[in-house]
Amino acid sequence: MPLNSLPPWPPSLPSSAHLQHLQTLAVTHALAHGFTHLPANPSDPPTHATAAPLSLFPSPFPRHLFELATEIQTVYNALYARIALDWGFLDRVMGGVAKVDSFQGELWRGWKAVREELVQPLQLGIFRSDYLLHSLSSLAPLELKQVEFNTISSSFGALSQKASETHRYLAKETDMFFDSSPYLSTFDNYPLNDALTSIAQGLAEGWAAYGRKDAVVLFVVQDGERNVFDQWALQYELMERHGIKTVRHTFSELDNLVQFDRNSKRIYLPDPLADLVQPREVAVIYYRSAYTPTDYPGPGEWSTRLLLERSRAIKCPSMALQLAGAKKVQQVLTEPGVLEDFLLSPDRPDVGFGKGAGAFTQEDVDNIRKTWIGLWPMDNSEAGQEGYRLAMTQSSRFVLKPQREGGGNNIYRSDIPQELKRLEQQQHQQQQYGARDVMPREAYILMELITPPDGVGNWLVRGGDNKARKADVVSELGVFGVALFGPEGVVNREAGFLMRTKGRESDEGGVAIGISSIDSPVLVDVV
Template sequence: MSSNCENECDPSHCSLIGDNCKLTYNESCVPLDIPEDILNELVDKAKDYALMHGACMRSKTAFDRDTLQFAPFFLLPSAFPKREFERVVKFQPIMNKLIHHVAQDYEFLKKCLKKTIMVDDFTSRLWKIYETVRSEGISQPVNLGLIRSDVMLTQCTAGCCELCQTPPYVTSHQVEVNTIASGFGHMGPVSGKLHRYILGELGKEELLSKLPENNALEALCDGMIEAWKIYGNPKAVVLFVIEDVTYNICDQRFHEFEIRRQNPDVHVIRRNLTEISKRGKLTDDKRLIIDDKEVAVVYFRAGYEPAQYHTDVEWDARLLIERSLALKSPTISYHLAGTKKVQQELAMPGVLERYISEEESKLLSQLFTGLYSLDLHPEGDKAVEMAIEYPEKYVLKPQREGGGNNIYGEEIRTVLKRVQHSSEREAYILMDRIRPPILSNYVVRPHEPVKLIDVVSELGIFGVIIGTKDKIMVNKNAGHMLRTKMSTVNEGGVAAGQGGLDSVYLTD
């Protein structure tokens, strides 16, 4: 599936490489020649604001449960075209509906993943749980989706796309859809609050209207509370499934605090998969009991990568949850619907129309960039050869979540040559590399001097959907988040220090 650009590029002469991608239309909201004395004072205030408002994480290098440090952040909000921001926000309820309907389609998921589960053990074990609960009969027909669709701006040098007829020639393309542990519902809004404070300190109150309101935390927590109400037991709790060690603690805890703020009757408990297996049980009528507490809603903030399943004990916990009456974000079918292979299959011609209207399909397909199957067939062979010849133009994606797993540049050539004639390649998909505009911003990291660097950004749009196979009860936007990273790095995790918290500054 290619992008919505009508004039497809020949990889041999595509100009979207390296410095050719640098656009200058997105100037900073304020001049970037801030005098050093003013800058240093501003940074000190910003650090304290971050620390005192929960824009914090635990250190991975010197972990101490009783100590927090501010998360890396950018001093100023990053420019993003208002036209594109409003477009992707508008599309999110359509994306929610698409994922919901895909998750109900067993035959489609089976077709998409039949080869992946033969070469990827993690996806295979998820699929076995899905098959087990499906054969036993789904206990809870109501699904809770807390979804985040991640997009990046893309430059079109020719101005040939339907949506970018006038300069600057940019549009948004989807990076991925997250259906499990879709984090930063707190970090997104708090970044915007930080930037509102900074602009005020700079005497730029007139710019505040350019920072869109962000209700991500409230909306996501409202979705969990609505699911709790649907469950129907006012004494039941919400279970957060967490990592063995939680670094991104503020993002998780502020969800917990917001749930209690909205409804003091709702209590949250936090357990990892090992604890759930040892201390959880099902009643005869499939109610999930953890430490003598009945669970109404399960919110996964872990369970999305193999390292979080140490032994069969953790897999037993996942199956226990799936068998239960609790509403889950996500169900196992939602988890599978968010896999890379399903994303690639949804970009094939005619597939979207199976789940959403023709008009909605046309709108949503505008977000797709080139996605290619690497299955063992002639089209897959062609994609492999294309990526080996021009690796800098693509991203090789294994079926993994959580960041840091994608493959870029020369490593693509190395990996594909190794698996070129093996079914192992079917565990990957190939995607056109998105080349976003490069901006400049001040990065603020713990224990380091502030630096002005070139950066690129990734926008995440949240959505909430609740429904059964036949009826959607809730479907809405749920705010946004912006992560920004150095333009010279491939992966830009905030906790790893290569990326940082950011917020949107809307430009005309």
């Protein structure tokens, strides 16, 4: 019988002893299968790890909305591929942002400085489109609404696959788990998650397209990274399944290590274990950093980024594709006709991946648009003035988003008017020094808050804790996508999923910053 809302959750267990036993099984399985991260201030090399944050039960998610999210991922892949190839569009969008956001400005200006020199026509995208369930009342149907689209460092693919495997293990191992809810008692409700294998396959396809069998994949990583096992799992998969070697370096290390052949534009890195061995050519550069200003503490890191961008290696992502993931692009896409132009215009590059020019349909457009919530610019346009009025008079409905990734940067509800007033004071001070065309609030977009359904809870197990915490929760579904593209599409597919679950009291949702737990969906039928 279809439901008109999510079922009460989590399922009841007979006793606290049963809960403790279930937690022991879950954490033991997680530790045994690499569902781990490093503790704070780890040793080098590391000597121990802790289980990553995990939900004890999978969380209910409407089957038809899960299927919608996975089905439209290839359309989203093609959309953002076309954005990355449209230099004029990126210039129009980012030109205004660059005046008021130094990080995005540096990225955009750097890309403009090197883009005429680029020799590699292929780009590799490992994307993740993040969604929340939305319902304005208990009588309104549940909807799928996009939080953001990630084009760089789309993490937790490996750990999300392992979380799904842990929940399936608990269902197989324990009758109390399997029988605690009718939704848990059939494996048809547990969608298979191949995020680890699919993302690694995408990196392997980029490596194969480069065409040098002795080349390696470079992981560009952050100093002090705790989420290393999510990354190492990809590296192990590349070696064990595809026979591809990988190397890991930070920007600061690359500044001293990269060897650039100015004639061929190929880049090489020395073998860290054998000084006399021929340096290894890099086929694919996979960024698990480079998305936040702290990744560029000085000009050396920016110089290294531009050097890598000029190289023949396939970038994941290119600077253009990173710019395409800006929050401002997300907002501009909602303006009348913009999405239609990218998906329906016959003049767009054929990155439809088996769908020739014109093969995207109005249904594709409608399916994408139905996942969007209200978005407004914060400029001086008519829409921007309306956004400013809403932000000042109805702030409880909104979040103010800067052009940043990684969590912890947004401004919510009652804090918005105060922040806008601060930005106005900043604008006034800048105008006194002659900066007449600068409006600091243009660095932000205004987004209508998504309203997840009430009445859903779960048991959350923090890494290192010995007791699960029961909480009212909100779950965010992320769908991964892989795209290898240039003037024509080569690869385009959905690539597994990630579910992150957090306590309802928290606005932010990062696993890496200690707020969310990694989860998996159990599919339920709703109307």
